[in-house]
Amino acid sequence: MKYKIPVAEPDIGENELRNVIEAVKSGWVSSKGPFIEEFEERFSSYLGVKCGIATSNGTLALHLALAALDIGHKDEVLVPALTFASVANAVLYTGAKPVFVDSHPNYWCIDPCKLEKKITKRTKAIITVHLYGNPCSMNSIMKIAEDYDLCVVEDCAEAHGAEYEDSKVGTFGNVACFSFYGNKIITTGEGGMCLTNDEDLANKLRVLRDHGMDTKKRYWHEVIGFNYRITNLQAALGVAQLERIDQFIEKKRKNAKIYDSHLRNVQGVVLHPEMPWATNVYWLYSILIDSESYGINRDELMNKLAKNCIETRRFFYPMHFMPPYKKYAVNCRFPVAERLSSNGINLPSSVRLTEREIHKIAQFIMLARKSN
Numbered sequence: 001m002k003y004k005i006p007v008a009e010p011d012i013g014e015n016e017l018r019n020v021i022e023a024v025k026s027g028w029v030s031s032k033g034p035f036i037e038e039f040e041e042r043f044s045s046y047l048g049v050k051c052g053i054a055t056s057n058g059t060l061a062l063h064l065a066l067a068a069l070d071i072g073h074k075d076e077v078l079v080p081a082l083t084f085a086s087v088a089n090a091v092l093y094t095g096a097k098p099v100f101v102d103s104h105p106n107y108w109c110i111d112p113c114k115l116e117k118k119i120t121k122r123t124k125a126i127i128t129v130h131l132y133g134n135p136c137s138m139n140s141i142m143k144i145a146e147d148y149d150l151c152v153v154e155d156c157a158e159a160h161g162a163e164y165e166d167s168k169v170g171t172f173g174n175v176a177c178f179s180f181y182g183n184k185i186i187t188t189g190e191g192g193m194c195l196t197n198d199e200d201l202a203n204k205l206r207v208l209r210d211h212g213m214d215t216k217k218r219y220w221h222e223v224i225g226f227n228y229r230i231t232n233l234q235a236a237l238g239v240a241q242l243e244r245i246d247q248f249i250e251k252k253r254k255n256a257k258i259y260d261s262h263l264r265n266v267q268g269v270v271l272h273p274e275m276p277w278a279t280n281v282y283w284l285y286s287i288l289i290d291s292e293s294y295g296i297n298r299d300e301l302m303n304k305l306a307k308n309c310i311e312t313r314r315f316f317y318p319m320h321f322m323p324p325y326k327k328y329a330v331n332c333r334f335p336v337a338e339r340l341s342s343n344g345i346n347l348p349s350s351v352r353l354t355e356r357e358i359h360k361i362a363q364f365i366m367l368a369r370k371s372n
């Protein structure tokens with residue numbers, strides 16, 4: 001079905017076109033070319049982090065980060081039970097075991113109170129995912145990481161520009177990983193980036209990204225690496241998107257405030273949270289449906305919206321429900337992740353969404369409610 005109101009769509013402007021044409025005409029169409037360094041420098045300075053290492057996508061940024069931190073066989077990595085599967089996949093690519101941790105009921109990200117119980121002698125790292133644009137509770141996570149000498153990889157795929165207290169997410173852990181997939185806050189088509197303040201780690205990330213090749217001695221390989229490079233064409237798009245990142249975030253936050261104002265008093269609808277310590281960028285504005293007080297369940301509401309050409313997405317499935325990951329969570333329960341997963345909906349959140357469209361979506365949500 002072609003939806004009239006999609007959940008997300010990129011906003012590609014004239015500068016994006018100009019940059020991509022320039023890159024194509026220059027002949028620098030692969031992973032060498034001036035836009036790559038420019039994109040890495042501009043994005044890392046936007047975040048206030050020293051080094052940016054662009055990758056072919058966000059999943060590979062996560063894998064590259066774990067590989068550079070020497071995570072491998074016999075290691076365990078703590079990951080949220082409710083997230084996109086590529087987080088656990090990246091852990092599994094290294095040979096390590098993903099250990100799932102339940103979500104916090106109030107802000108939906110990994111619950112720091114449940115982290116400590118999952119730490120064993122094998123635990124090497126925590127991957128924090130700033131879910132749907134909402135920051136994790138970074139002080140508590142960093143304290144646990146320090147106490148147990150664990151690395152922290154921040155997965156900021158869904159939260160470019162979000163803030164915890166007064167610092168941007170991506171500035172807390174050893175490495176931060178971003179995605180620039182077409183539905184993300186800024187896009188390069190496919191693409192990703194690792195950010196770090198540790199220059200030695202940055203160098204390792206660069207070597208591993210480029211087949212493990214020595215940066216000073218061409219075709220000399222001291223380690224086995226990968227080809228996880230971004231192209232100059234993708235970076236050209238990214239440089240132009242980055243010019244408008246603050247505008248995109250402002251629009252996402254504005255959309256959220258309009259949704260909030262319409263849905264605040266609808267019984268059975270729980271709004272997308274923003275904690276006092278957080279600046280949520282509402283990558284996907286999301287709500288929970290409490291079927292008892294709303295009268296119909298989440299799936300029924302999604303169907304009604306779909307019939308009116310309004311696209312929505314269900315929340316991710318909890319990782320431990322799915323065949324490849326079950327064996328890593330035998331006898332484990334994640335009640336909060338399970339409840340969020342069965343009640344959560346991502347609503348249309350594009351930067352091109354109009355106030356009238358939000359009003360219309362909210363009207364449908366209000367009318368779909370069945371009062372007893």
Ligand SMILES: Cc1ncc(COP(=O)(O)O)c(C=O)c1O
Pocket residue numbers: 057058059060083084086087129155157158178179180181190191192
């Ligand atoms: C939390 C999270 N991590 C990682 C990724 C992977 O990014 P990519 O699709 O660029 O591989 C995504 C993608 O949507 C994501 O939502």
